[in-house]
Amino acid sequence: MTRQLTITGLGDIMLDQRLRLPRVFYHLPDVSIAPGVPPPLVAIPFVNSEASLRWLRSLGRSAADVLTTSHEFRCVAEPAHAGAEGDVDRPFAAIRELLAGSDVVVANLEAPLTTRARRYNNDMCYSASPDYAAAMKRAGIDVVSLANNHCFDYGEEGFIDTLSALRAANVGVIGAGATLETARAPLIIAECGYRVAFLAYSMVGAPHLFATAEESGIAPFNPFVVAEDVAGARSMADLVVLSVHWGNENEGSPSPRLVELAHDCIDVGADVVFGHHPHVPGALELYKSRPIFYSLGNFVFGHSHKEWHSNIAASICFRDNSLASIRITPLAGHFQPAVATGDFAGQCIQRLQDVSRSFGTKLTADEGSAVVELR
Numbered sequence: 230m231t232r233q234l235t236i237t238g239l240g241d242i243m244l245d246q247r248l249r250l251p252r253v254f255y256h257l258p259d260v261s262i263a264p265g266v267p268p269p270l271v272a273i274p275f276v277n278s279e280a281s282l283r284w285l286r287s288l289g290r291s292a293a294d295v296l297t298t299s300h301e302f303r304c305v306a307e308p309a310h311a312g313a314e315g316d317v318d319r320p321f322a323a324i325r326e327l328l329a330g331s332d333v334v335v336a337n338l339e340a341p342l343t344t345r346a347r348r349y350n351n352d353m354c355y356s357a358s359p360d361y362a363a364a365m366k367r368a369g370i371d372v373v374s375l376a377n378n379h380c381f382d383y384g385e386e387g388f389i390d391t392l393s394a395l396r397a398a399n400v401g402v403i404g405a406g407a408t409l410e411t412a413r414a415p416l417i418i419a420e421c422g423y424r425v426a427f428l429a430y431s432m433v434g435a436p437h438l439f440a441t442a443e444e445s446g447i448a449p450f451n452p453f454v455v456a457e458d459v460a461g462a463r464s465m466a467d468l469v470v471l472s473v474h475w476g477n478e479n480e481g482s483p484s485p486r487l488v489e490l491a492h493d494c495i496d497v498g499a500d501v502v503f504g505h506h507p508h509v510p511g512a513l514e515l516y517k518s519r520p521i522f523y524s525l526g527n528f529v530f531g532h533s534h535k536e537w538h539s540n541i542a543a544s545i546c547f548r549d550n551s552l553a554s555i556r557i558t559p560l561a562g563h564f565q566p567a568v569a570t571g572d573f574a575g576q577c578i579q580r581l582q583d584v585s586r587s588f589g590t591k592l593t594a595d596e597g598s599a600v601v602e603l604r
Contacts, residue, residue, distance in 0.1 A: 231549060232422035236470060237328065238503040238543045239336035240525035242365075242373070244320060244357035317360045320529045321368030323567035324542075327558060328369030331544055332420045335403075335427060335472060336365075336528055337505045338373040341380070342394040346387035354382035359394035366398045372416060374429035374472040376404025376447040377506070381438055388445060403472060404429025405447045409440040412448040415462040415469075423547070426462035430455060431474035433506055450475060452490060456497040463498045468547065470501045476524055479536050481511040481584040483523040488514075491521045500552075501545055510541045510581055513557070514588040515604060520545060520555055531564045539577040540566065555601035557581060557592065570597055 321328075328334050340355040342362055348354035365373070373395065381388055388405070395402050406412040415426040430450035431438075440446030448454070450473055462469045471494055476483060483491070483504075494502050495516050502521040504511065511524030526540035540560040546553045559569035559577035569577055578599045582592050591602040 230422075233546065233548045233553070234333070234421040234423045234425070234468075235331045235544055235546045236425070236468075236501065237331035237334045238472075238501070238522060238525055238545070239334065239370070239528040240505050240540050241337050241339050241377075241508065241527045241530055243339045243355050243379070243527075243530045244361045245340055245355040245531045317358060317364040318367060320361075320565050321364060323562070323565055324560075325368055327542060327568055331369070333372065333418055333425060334370045335372040335374070335470065335503065336370055337377055337429075337472060337474065337525075338365075338375060338391075338395075339377050339379040341383040341387035341391045343383050343387040343390035346383035346390060349381055349384045349387075355379050356383045356387060359390060362394035362398035362400055366400050370400065371418065372401040372403060372427050374404040374474070375402055376412070376429040376431040376450075376472070377474040378431065378434035378438065380405055380434075380447050385445065401427065403427045404431065405445075406440060407445045409442055409446070409448070412440040412446060413454065413458050415458065415465065417462075417466055423468060424466040425468045425470060426466035427470050427472065428455075428458055428462060429472040429474075432476075433474050450490075452493050455494060459494070459498045467550075468500045469498055470503070471499045472503045472505070474506045475504055476507045476511065478507055479509055480507050481509050481524060481580070482587075483512060487523070491523065492516055495519045495521065503543070508537050510539065510577070510584075512585045512588060513543075513555075513581065513590050513592070513601065514585070515590060515601070518552060518604065520552070520601075526560075527563070528560070529564060529566060537563070539569065539573070539580070541577070541581065552603060555603070556595075557599040557601070559598065568597070574598075 340357045342359040343356055344358060392402060401416045403416050404412060415428050418425050430448045432450040434447065438447050439449045459469055476487060491502055500519055503525060504523045505525050507524040508527050509524060510526040514521045522543050525543060527537055528540060542558040542560060544556045559574045560566045561569040561573055574597045578592065578594055592599040
């Protein structure tokens with residue numbers, strides 16, 4: 230009897246409802262210091278009030294130079310929650326049919342699901358209602374990675390709330406846990422006669438985000454850690470799928486070192502590598518007949534950014550013990566993604582072809598999506 234399984238990979242999910250600018254930013258009080266002179270050690274904290282901002286702007290270009298690290302002068306995220314308040318199913322309304330065609334769907338969740346925790350730092354922090362966990366499950370999302378730089382935006386309390394909400398909704402969690410051992414543990418899903426092991430890691434994030442033997446956190450993307458985990462997962466599963474948070478924002482082409490690391494993942498036994506973090510679709514490579522998606526872009530992301538306008542869903546079909554097909558579906562929209570159509574879909578496919586050309590990957594347009602020529 231023929232076995233057939235389709236796994237769909239999605240990019241970053243940021244379902245933010247509590248987006249705020251930094252609480253305070255710092256400005257050196259003496260703006261007359263000559264260029265190259267070390268600034269004073271004492272700085273004054275200014276809150277994001279109109280009076281403070283007017284004063285800082287009045288200081289001219291020297292003040293603006295200091296403010297380049299503040300979100301006052303950077304792209305500001307804007308939550309795009311149109312529609313009825315509390316409608317947690319709205320982000321997924323236009324994508325359900327596409328996801329229904331897959332047996333297992335995996336994505337990267339970049340927003341703690343909590344309404345009570347305090348944000349962890351002064352920078353942009355994301356969080357959303359725990360009700361979104363059940364909404365993701367209803368939409369067809371089975372597994373989410375928490376191995377990313379926003380996992381602890383609302384601290385330990387927010388992290389625990391997120392785990393609780395996802396478990397209650399029966400959404401599998403990979404790449405994070407109460408200890409390093411649990412963060413590295415594979416999630417095994419039995420489906421369509423296959424046993425599939427999912428693992429997740431991050432190369433991105435402050436050192437305190439990574440789990441230790443005694444502390445909660447995310448799984449580090451370390452080649453030796455990955456090799457050990459994949460070997461263990463391979464003994465328990467037919468397929469091993471990796472989800473990795475890596476790369477540089479807004480860059481679709483991976484660095485040479487990232488390519489080496491991706492190849493290492495396949496060499497030690499991974500069957501698929503789904504990358505994310507750049508927020509734009511990245512190159513697709515078939516290495517040893519196994520797919521590496523260097524970036525899936527975003528999926529649901531309540532953030533206005535001029536570069537983040539098209540994304541992809543990657544559906545991989547296995548038949549018996551072989552890779553049977555890869556289909557790329559272009560997506561349009563930020564907070565409520567939908568299958569792209571017309572010229573927009575064609576442009577998205579063309580960009581993916583362009584960025585993948587150096588790997589020899591051949592994509593053919595097929596009724597608004599693209600299929601990959603398998604070698």
